[in-house]
Amino acid sequence: MEDFFELVLNRESCRSYKGEPVKKEDLIKCIETARLAPSACNGQPWKFVIVTNDKIIEECVKLTQPFTKNAGAFIIIVEEKPSFQTKIVNKFKEQDYTQVDIGIVTSHICLAATELGMSTCMLGWFNEKKIKELLNISVSKRVRLVISVGYATNQEVKPKKRKDLSQILTFVE
Numbered sequence: 001m002e003d004f005f006e007l008v009l010n011r012e013s014c015r016s017y018k019g020e021p022v023k024k025e026d027l028i029k030c031i032e033t034a035r036l037a038p039s040a041c042n043g044q045p046w047k048f049v050i051v052t053n054d055k056i057i058e059e060c061v062k063l064t065q066p067f068t069k070n071a072g073a074f075i076i077i078v079e080e081k082p083s084f085q086t087k088i089v090n091k092f093k094e095q096d097y098t099q100v101d102i103g104i105v106t107s108h109i110c111l112a113a114t115e116l117g118m119s120t121c122m123l124g125w126f127n128e129k130k131i132k133e134l135l136n137i138s139v140s141k142r143v144r145l146v147i148s149v150g151y152a153t154n155q156e157v158k159p160k161k162r163k164d165l166s167q168i169l170t171f172v173e
């Protein structure tokens, strides 16, 4: 098992995949970590659709971004209606914790995939309407993010471009 800090460094967005199939059991392990993710009021407002069928993958490539060509799988994150409790909290606090929850669960999945030697890219740019039609997801649901999963052509981790700690951190001591 990798050290967590190393795992965080190793996760990066993959924009070139080798075309090797990914193992179903590894994808299930990723969703198992999603299942354990925290969420507001423990509402777990998510469902996952995993595409490993070659023909449907081709369609997903067309409905997302061309670099996903050769991905071994797509994970579609479907936002479920927030629980009654979360709805109340969202309303009174003027927040959308449901989308926060989706972000957290997506992170769990991508880190788990990295731990298992796979590469991912979180995709916010995709044709939501057509993805829902393709995968028989109800029009009333929102697909917030799609994750492409596969094996990277280049395993070398790129340096991270990030703001300096001093730009993002305030200590109140």
Ligand SMILES: Cc1cc2nc3c(=O)[nH]c(=O)nc-3n(C[C@H](O)[C@H](O)[C@H](O)COP(=O)(O)O)c2cc1C
Residues within 6 Å of the ligand: 011, 012, 013, 014, 015, 065, 121, 122, 123, 124, 125, 126, 145, 160
């Ligand atoms: C909510 C969200 C949506 C994103 N959408 C896309 C996308 O549509 N296409 C893409 O190439 N990368 C997308 N990314 C990946 C980011 O560009 C990437 O995480 C960021 O540049 C940092 O790079 P890294 O993931 O390699 O560390 C998205 C990331 C997040 C968190």
